[in-house]
Amino acid sequence: MPAQPVPVSEVPCREAIGAAASARLVERCIQVSPATRPPCNAANPCDLIQGEIDRSCKLWERDGDPPAACKP
Template sequence: MRAAWTGRIVTAAMLFCASPAAAQTCRAEVGGEEARTYVEQCLEVSPATRPPCNAENACQLIWDEIARGCALLGEDAPDFCSDYGE
């Protein structure tokens, strides 16, 4: 019985921590203008049909998608991709 409750508590904690409300929006983190730049760059390079390129998402999520898209483009990547290289 105790293990079942422990599992439920851990699951609830993980869901709470993973929720978008737990992360600050990119707009709040860096301001509207800079967030807009990240969103535009993200949309330019992301191959996803529903990319996370939205200023209401955390900046890190947007940056990760930019880095992923830039890596997929390789030598054809736009110049700004050098800002997201490894």
């Protein structure tokens, strides 16, 4: 049986974009997430980490004064 490709959404972010880029994404996630156990870990898929950033920034924007990490 041939090897099955791993869907992109299941590839660890560190493998998908490299250690340095994933570390920056994780750091940004940690800065903005109000969750007690956010998915801000390079072992998680990048889309999961980015989703947490997007979700968190929407909360900050709704409540006012979002952190600098939410601004492009």
